[in-house]
Amino acid sequence: MEQAMHHILTPNEQYVCGLLIADPLYCSDEGHDPQEYMQPIAEFLKRDVITDTDKVRLADQLIRQFLGDIKPAVIAEDERDRALLAEAFEELDTSYRMGMSLGSVDDLVATHRAMRSAA
Numbered sequence: 001m002e003q004a005m006h007h008i009l010t011p012n013e014q015y016v017c018g019l020l021i022a023d024p025l026y027c028s029d030e031g032h033d034p035q036e037y038m039q040p041i042a043e044f045l046k047r048d049v050i051t052d053t054d055k056v057r058l059a060d061q062l063i064r065q066f067l068g069d070i071k072p073a074v075i076a077e078d079e080r081d082r083a084l085l086a087e088a089f090e091e092l093d094t095s096y097r098m099g100m101s102l103g104s105v106d107d108l109v110a111t112h113r114a115m116r117s118a119a
Contacts, residue, residue, distance in 0.1 A: 009045055017042035037065045080116070084109050 009017065019026045020034075020042040027034040044050070044058045088109045 014046065017046050021046065035065075037062055081109075084113060084116070 016026070020038050024039045025034050027038065040058055040061050044054065047054070
């Protein structure tokens with residue numbers, strides 16, 4: 001299904017979109033960090049008619065960009081979780097060897113996460 005794109009951009013926004021389409025690094029000339037998502041959005045916004053396929057394609061590009069941008073944070077959280085889990089297993093193993101019970105691994109991990117959040 002096609003939808004008419006009633007221009008939501010001001011003339012200067014349309015102009016800058018045109019510059020971004022022609023040169024994806026245009027914003028760096030203006031002292032801003034260009035982002036990979038800028039050119040596809042500029043192309044999208046400059047169209048007069050937008051199809052559902054166009055919308056899906058843009059959403060896919062934005063989601064991939066977003067996931068790429070947060071990947072370092074996700075990796076850091078994965079590493080923290082692995083460290084917490086290893087620490088919890090170590091404490092659980094020590095408690096079993098000493099004849100004590102500290103509860104489940106899930107309880108220990110939750111306790112360590114709470115301590116990390118409080119710090």
